[in-house]
Amino acid sequence: MPRLLYTLFFVLLLPVILLRLLYRAWRAPAYARRWRERFAFDGDLRTDGIWVHAVSVGESIAAAPMIRELQRRHPNLPVTVTCMTPTGSEQIRKMFGDSVGHAYLPYDLPWLQRRFIRRLAPRVCIIMETELWPNLVAECRRAAVPVVLANGRLSERSARGYRRVRALVGPMFASLDWAAVQSRPEADRFIDLGVQPARLTVTGSIKFDITPDPSRQAEAQAWRDSWGERPVWVAASTHAGEDQLVLEAHQAVLQAFPESLLILVPRHPERFDAVARQIGENGMKMIRRTAGGSPQFTDRVMLGDTMGEMMLFFGCADVAFVGGSLVPTGGHNYLEPAALGLPVLSGPHRFNFAEVSTLLEEAGSMRIVEDASELADQVIGYFQQPATATRAGAAGRSVVLANQGALERLLQGTGQLLGSGEPGQAAVR
Structure with missing residues (x-):
């Protein structure tokens, strides 16, 4: 009954959802394309294989090592990757080209999910992190398609939201064939919401299993060498309301280090132009990454207005x-800069990566700032004391290396499910 009410509510909301899609298409034209896929028509589907769902860019990047290993270990099983956003779609095609099938996930209505699953006929559905939908999971169960939650994470804040609709989500969580989750506190939250303990494993986060691309890092070093001797810091995945705070911090950094450069990388591409205007309004000369040139000594900001180059930007930075x-978004992936040996700074809102941020903070790799003034002070401090920055970066890299292995545990469990159907029992540690 709760899922029926959820479906009816979803149907009633569908006009609003479509209007929102139109609004997003007005701001980002890519949303105007491929609408048929959202209703389970069209899409490049590779049948009788492995289905991976990664909602957007971050999840797609996190899933990439897993997908490559699945392709290597199961060459006879084609992989299809679904997502929800144009930026996620662009990232998937950029990373994998035509080596995987790809489509948008349909809206979570039972007849749409049923049509999609019937067309795809997957042997397993692997859902990244927390992108669980009641009808998707129910229709997989109806079609006898095992569902794996990979790299599962669940903040206390999200768990509270789920508890309010426990009657709806309880059966969904109980239906998971295997949940590979990042930490013990998150495991306890998943169990509280209905995941069967025998089907749950604490594998750690696959985001620790980062292997920086040597060619990409060589490219970053070549960039940096061409910029001359100047301190560089990066502000990654910024949101509305945050860019101005970063720019204010950079104004203060420039007082102490007039030659310094900020690489500012907004989270969402539809905001690139607005942030470019904002930089100009703050009186700072800038260059856009899409312009293709190198920052001149008079440029104070490089706007990272591309997708999929975050590790390149990190590779050019000192902090x-x-x-x-x-802003209360919950933070983003702290492990990418840590893996490259950079000291990491974060605001106070980090609930999406609470366990990871605690590990880095306790190791001395990450510091928390409350506002633009504290952000500037920390950047200036690291610029003034490069040995301190080096020690903090080394501590972060050590944390990353010490926590690797989740990817192998996830792959072993998934392989057992594809073979024996008992991953939870065999992979629990």
Whole structure:
């Protein structure tokens, strides 16, 4: 009954959802394309294989090592990757080209999910992190398609939201064939919401299993060498309301280090032009990454207005601030800069990566700032004391290396499910 009411409510909301899609298409034209896929028509589907769902860019990047290993270990099983956003779609095609099938996930209505699953006929459905939908899981169960939650994460804040609709989500969580989750506190939250303990494993986060691309890092070093001797910091994945705080911090950094450069990378591409105007309004000369040239000595900001180049930007920097944390978004992936040996700065809102941020903070790799003034002070401090920055970066890299292995545990469990159907029992540690 709760899922029936949910479906009816979804149907009633569908006009609003479509209007929102039109609004997003007005701001980002890519949303105007491929609407048929959202209703389970069209799409490049590779049948009788592995289905991976990654909602957007971050999840797609996190899933990439897993997908490559699945392709290597199961060459006879084609992989299809679904997502929800144009930026996620662009990232998937950029990383994999035509080596995987790809489509948007349909809206979570039972007849749409049923049509999609019937067309795809997957042997397993692997859902990244927390992108669970009641009808999707129910229709997989109806079609006898095992569902794996990979790299599962669940903040206390999200768990509270789920508890309010426990009657709806309880059966969904109980239906998971295997949940590979990042930490013990998150495991307890998943079990509380209905995941069967025998079907749950604490694998750690596959985001620790980062292997920086040597060619990409060589490219970053070549960039940096061409910029001359100047301190560089990056503000990654910033959100609306946060860019101005970063720019204010950079104004203060420029007082102490007039030659310094900020690489500012907004989270969402539809905001690139607005942030470019904002930089100009703050009186700072800038260059856009899409312009193709190198920053001149008079440029104070490089706007990272591309997708899929975050590791390149990190590779050019001395200090990294990770956005979504000075505004209540919950933070983003702190492990990418840590893996490259950068000292990491974050705002106070980091609930999406609470366990990871605690590990880095306790190791001395990450510091928390409350506002633009504290952000500037920390950047200036690291610029003034490069040995301190080096020690903090080394501590972060050590944390990353010490926590690797989740990807192998996830792959082993998924392989057992594809073979024996008992991943939870065999992979629990």
